[in-house]
Every structure is written in structure tokens, then in C-alpha cells.
Amino acid sequence: MDDPIEIELKLEYDPTDRDRLIACVLLAASGRPSRRLRATYFDTPDFKLDKAGYALRIRTDRDKHIQTVKAASSQAAGLFVRGEWEREVGDDKPVLDEKAGPLSQIFDAATLARISPLFTTDIERISGLIDHPGGSQIEYAIDSGEVRAGARHSRLSEIELELKQGSAEALFDLARSLNQQVPLRLGVQSKSERGYALARNRIATAVKAAPVVLERNMSAPAAFAAIAASCIRQYRLNEELLLRSGGAEAVHQARVALRRLRSAFWLFKPLLQGDDRAAMFAAELRWLAGQLGDIRDIDVLLPRLTGAQRSSLVAMREDRLNQACRQLADARVRMLPIDLAQWLSTGTWRTAPVDPALGERDITSFASDRLDRLRKRIKRDGRGLAGLHDEQRHELRKDAKKLRYAVEFFVALYPGRKPRRRMERFLDRLEALQDKLGELNDRAGEPALFARLGIDIAIPPLGKKQRRRLLDDAEECFEALIDCKRFWRD
Known part of the structure; x- marks a missing residue:
């Protein structure tokens, strides 16, 4: 079994509910006065740090400037024992020496010289501790503010809950209790991710x-x-x-x-x-x-x-x-x-x-067995594809979609040039089969769909030759997929 994991929960709320949320939390918590946290995030104009899996920021908290380098992805963090490097600096300019984490080892001097401010966060935070019945202790931080990149900006309203001690159930019990007072949604973006989305204009x-x-x-x-x-x-x-x-x-x-x-x-x-x-x-x-x-x-x-x-x-x-x-x-x-x-x-x-x-069980052997099972199911149910009923071909199409998603989930488990070439070939043939099955399914289902939506369109039925050609193409794609080598058994 896996070791116990540290649990943090980020929740988003509507900005108009901030006062109500603060009142709910403070009823059960020991809180601290609000703090103004301003941070500037740095990168090169072509996002070299972010692409390598790192985030560099300087946060101003009262009269201190705290520089933090974070390994922003598990891929980057896996290269080093530590995933975060923090130090106090004199002002709002990064100090990128050997004490600033791995950046000076990864990037050359020319790249480091191109690092400049990319976006900022301006946050008002109220934080404190909640003693939950049963001995659990939860730290909370209610943040309200904005992320800004040039002329673009995004409002930020979130509460972060971190279990300091006790049962994970207490953390989620608190989330549900708060949700009864203030509508909450699961938060999945860090502040730096929000900033990069703005900087890349992908908001x-x-x-x-x-x-x-x-x-x-x-x-x-x-x-x-x-x-x-x-x-x-x-x-x-x-x-x-x-x-x-x-x-x-x-x-x-x-x-x-x-x-x-x-x-x-x-x-x-x-x-x-x-x-x-x-x-x-x-x-x-x-x-x-x-x-x-x-x-x-x-x-x-x-x-x-x-x-x-x-x-x-x-x-x-x-x-x-x-x-x-x-x-x-x-x-x-x-x-x-x-x-x-x-x-x-x-x-x-x-x-x-x-x-x-x-x-x-390790995921590699588990994944291979499940991919085998799904492929065998498709091989069995796709025999005589041209003679199947429309519903049978629809079920085959759904299984093909599952197989494609499975391959995409497990991509990282099969490194190396040869497995990747085989995987790409397998995916190409799988997607070709999906396309043909999708076309057949659309033609079969269109009359019922139009009727359900109240659309009066006369759709000419497929001619015998056209239908035969489409079925033959689907069978050809099916055979090509079944003949394709299983990259997961390489």
C-alpha cells in the first residue's frame, strides 16, 4: 500500500461571498489579521522556466522580499531531493546564484540574463488554524485578489485547507460544512498556472x-x-x-x-x-x-x-x-x-x-493486462463487422474509444523509440477505425436525433454501393488494428 499522503484542498468561491465565508471560518478558528501579499513571477519571454517545470517568484510580505524557486512539475521535482528553494533577498530582483536552487545549473548565463517580470499577484489573505472535533487541526488561508499579466487580469477568490494533524475526513467535513453556508467548487489551478494562462492569452x-x-x-x-x-x-x-x-x-x-x-x-x-x-x-x-x-x-x-x-x-x-x-x-x-x-x-x-x-501491483503490469483484455474484447466483438447490427457496431465504437483513452493514460509507461513508434502506429489505426465506426453510427442515429430535436430534414439513405464501401473501409481498419503489434508487450 502507498504511504500516507499530505492532504491539501483548494476551493473556489464567488467574490461576493467572501465576508460570509470569513464569518463561517472565524466562528470555529483562531485567526490572524489579514495580510497583503504581493508577488512577481519571473521567466524568459519564451517561458523557458515554465517549460522546464520551474516557477520563480519574489513575494513581498510586509517589509520582506522572499524569493522562491519551485519545481512546478513532478518530472522536474524527480531530479532533485528538494522541490522548493526559498531565501530572503534585498529587493524585487531575483538573485540567481548557487543558493537559488537548480536554475543556475540548468540554464546558461544568456538565458538567466533574459529572465524578467512576467505577471504579478496581489492577494489579501486571512489565515489561521481550526481545531476540529476529534483532535484534527486544519490550517486555512482565505485569499482574495487578482492575477495580472500586462493588460490582462483575472480575479482570484479561493480558500486553501491543509490538514496539519488528524484525520483526512475532518478536512472534507469542514469543506462540506462551509459549502452549506457558501457555494464552493474544487480549485485545480495554482496562482502561477493562472498567471501563465494570462501571459499566454489562454484564459x-x-x-x-x-x-x-x-x-x-x-x-x-x-x-x-x-x-x-x-x-x-x-x-x-x-x-x-x-x-x-x-x-x-x-x-x-x-x-x-x-x-x-x-x-x-x-x-x-x-x-x-x-x-x-x-x-x-x-x-x-x-x-x-x-x-x-x-x-x-x-x-x-x-x-x-x-x-x-x-x-x-x-x-x-x-x-x-x-x-x-x-x-x-x-x-x-x-x-x-x-x-x-x-x-x-x-x-x-x-x-x-x-x-x-x-x-x-505495479502499474506497468496492470496496464498491460488491461490493454490486452480490452484489445481481445474488440477483436472478439468486431469479427464480421460488416454483418453486425448498428447497436453492435456502436458498442464496438465505445470500446475502441476506451482503448484509445487507455493508451493515452499509459503513454508514460512505455518510453523508448521503438515502443513509441509502435504506439503511434497503433493509435493511428485505432483512430482510423473510430472514424469509420463514428460515421456509420452517425448515419444510423441521425433520424432518431432529428426527431428528438424536432428537425425536419429529409436525409437520403446511403446507397448500397456507398454503404458497402463504408463497411469495407471499416473492416479494413479493424483488420489493420488487430494486425498491429501490441506496443505494451514489446
């Missing part, structure tokens, strides 16, 4: 799935937690954009994140045996993805329509979007990522597994 851009950082000797439970956390992060970033703008790509990527998370639940199903909450979470994720799916169906159709039909569908989308936003504001949905975060840390599947041996 209103939908977020695609980021690579999951896994290590070959990592346990299967730790890998599942990392994969699930990555999916939750992608969902939350796109949920925020969806709530602000309602854009089609934000809806799409939020739904992709939920599908990826559901696929992770399926992949790691052997680990989750005996944990009743696993099935509950899977059902909630399926329901939520369905709510966004209705909007996504409209977004896909809109470019094909004109005139009154398009106007009618635009109005329908607006209504569905408003309904979805109301659902996202409901405590049931707001608390789902928070509940998942707790379950990933302290759920029965992790603390009292039905099969302890699985909890000790």
Missing part, C-alpha cells in the same frame, strides 16, 4: 487533456488516483469556461473529460471491487455527461442548418445551456469533484481493498 481557451505523469514503478492505485485527478482537472477548467461563456468547445472538452474519467473507472474496475461508492460515482458521471451530451449534439448539427431551422436550434441550445448551468450550480454537481477528491485519497478501495495484492 478563454478550452482545455484539452494533458499528458498524465506516471512512473513505471508506481502502484496501480496511485496511478488510478493520478489519472482520475487529471480528468477532474480537465473537467473543472472547462466547466469554469462553460459557465462563463457557454462555448461549444468548452462543452465538448468538459464532456471529453467526463468520458475519460468513466473510462478510467472501467479500466481500474478490479481495484474498485467492494467499494459501493465507485458505482455511485460512475452513475453520477454518466448522468452529467448526458446533460452536456444534449448540447453537444446541437453544436454538431448547427453548421449544417440555415434559416428558420438554425434559429430554432440556436434557441433550443440556449435553453439547454441555461438548464445545464442551473444543474452545474446545484450542490449535487458542485460537490461531485470534491467528493471524488476525497474518495481518491481515502476511499475503501484504497484503505481496505478486497484484494490487497492488487493494491501492491
Whole structure:
């Protein structure tokens, strides 16, 4: 089993609720006077530090200037025993000598000379300690302020909770107690990440799935937690954009994140045996993805329509979007990522597994077995693809999507030129099969979709030759995938 982990929880709140949140916390806490924390983050104009996995800042706290170098990614942190280097400096200019961590070892003098201010944070913080019943102690920090990069700026309102001693349950109990007074959402961005998003002008851009950082000797439970956390992060970033703008790509990527998370639940199903909450979470994720799916169906159709039909569908989308936003504001949905975060840390599947041996198994062998199982399932169910019913081909398409997500989850486990070449070839053939199955599924499902949306479009059926060609192409893609070498067994 994994060693106990230090638990911190970041929650976001509406700026108008700040006074209420402070009042809730101070009722149960010993607090300190508010502090003004200003920080300047530094990098080169082409973001060399960030790309290497480091953040450099100088924070002004009263009359002190504290310089901090952080290893901002696990990849960077893995190179050194320490992941943070802090020192007091004389003013707001970085001192990049040998005491400033690894920067002077990683970058040459010309690069260090190009480091300059990139963005700033200006935060008012109220912090203190809460003694929770049962002996647990939690440190809190309520932050309110903004992040600014040039002319661009972003409001920041968050509370960070850190368990100093006692049970992790106390931390999440406190989060739920606060949520009853002030609506809260799980926070997934650091201040530096917010600043870099502003500096790169990506504050209103939908977020695609980021690579999951896994290590070959990592346990299967730790890998599942990392994969699930990555999916939750992608969902939350796109949920925020969806709530602000309602854009089609934000809806799409939020739904992709939920599908990826559901696929992770399926992949790691052997680990989750005996944990009743696993099935509950899977059902909630399926329901939520369905709510966004209705909007996504409209977004896909809109470019094909004109005139009154398009106007009618635009109005329908607006209504569905408003309904979805109301659902996202409901405590049931707001608390789902928070509940998942707790379950990933302290759920029965992790603390009292039905099969302890699985909890000790390394992720590399576990991943290979699960990839084998999914590939065999596709090989079995795809035989005679042209003669399958539409629903059977739809199920095959869903399994192909699961396999693609699985490969993307496990990319880091198969380094080296040869496995990567085989992986890329495998993914190319898998995506080709998905495309053909997707086209067949769309043609089969369009009449029912149009009827459900009240759209009157006469769709000419596929001709025999056209349908035969599409089925032959799908079978060819299927055979090419099955013939492709399994990179995970190299």
C-alpha cells in the first residue's frame, strides 16, 4: 500500500461571498489579521522556466522580499531531493546564484540574463488554524485578489485547507460544512498556472487533456488516483469556461473529460471491487455527461442548418445551456469533484481493498493486462463487422474509444523509440477505425436525433454501393488494428 499522503484542498468561491465565508471560518478558528501579499513571477519571454517545470517568484510580505524557486512539475521535482528553494533577498530582483536552487545549473548565463517580470499577484489573505472535533487541526488561508499579466487580469477568490494533524475526513467535513453556508467548487489551478494562462492569452481557451505523469514503478492505485485527478482537472477548467461563456468547445472538452474519467473507472474496475461508492460515482458521471451530451449534439448539427431551422436550434441550445448551468450550480454537481477528491485519497478501495495484492501491483503490469483484455474484447466483438447490427457496431465504437483513452493514460509507461513508434502506429489505426465506426453510427442515429430535436430534414439513405464501401473501409481498419503489434508487450 502507498504511504500516507499530505492532504491539501483548494476551493473556489464567488467574490461576493467572501465576508460570509470569513464569518463561517472565524466562528470555529483562531485567526490572524489579514495580510497583503504581493508577488512577481519571473521567466524568459519564451517561458523557458515554465517549460522546464520551474516557477520563480519574489513575494513581498510586509517589509520582506522572499524569493522562491519551485519545481512546478513532478518530472522536474524527480531530479532533485528538494522541490522548493526559498531565501530572503534585498529587493524585487531575483538573485540567481548557487543558493537559488537548480536554475543556475540548468540554464546558461544568456538565458538567466533574459529572465524578467512576467505577471504579478496581489492577494489579501486571512489565515489561521481550526481545531476540529476529534483532535484534527486544519490550517486555512482565505485569499482574495487578482492575477495580472500586462493588460490582462483575472480575479482570484479561493480558500486553501491543509490538514496539519488528524484525520483526512475532518478536512472534507469542514469543506462540506462551509459549502452549506457558501457555494464552493474544487480549485485545480495554482496562482502561477493562472498567471501563465494570462501571459499566454489562454484564459478563454478550452482545455484539452494533458499528458498524465506516471512512473513505471508506481502502484496501480496511485496511478488510478493520478489519472482520475487529471480528468477532474480537465473537467473543472472547462466547466469554469462553460459557465462563463457557454462555448461549444468548452462543452465538448468538459464532456471529453467526463468520458475519460468513466473510462478510467472501467479500466481500474478490479481495484474498485467492494467499494459501493465507485458505482455511485460512475452513475453520477454518466448522468452529467448526458446533460452536456444534449448540447453537444446541437453544436454538431448547427453548421449544417440555415434559416428558420438554425434559429430554432440556436434557441433550443440556449435553453439547454441555461438548464445545464442551473444543474452545474446545484450542490449535487458542485460537490461531485470534491467528493471524488476525497474518495481518491481515502476511499475503501484504497484503505481496505478486497484484494490487497492488487493494491501492491505495479502499474506497468496492470496496464498491460488491461490493454490486452480490452484489445481481445474488440477483436472478439468486431469479427464480421460488416454483418453486425448498428447497436453492435456502436458498442464496438465505445470500446475502441476506451482503448484509445487507455493508451493515452499509459503513454508514460512505455518510453523508448521503438515502443513509441509502435504506439503511434497503433493509435493511428485505432483512430482510423473510430472514424469509420463514428460515421456509420452517425448515419444510423441521425433520424432518431432529428426527431428528438424536432428537425425536419429529409436525409437520403446511403446507397448500397456507398454503404458497402463504408463497411469495407471499416473492416479494413479493424483488420489493420488487430494486425498491429501490441506496443505494451514489446
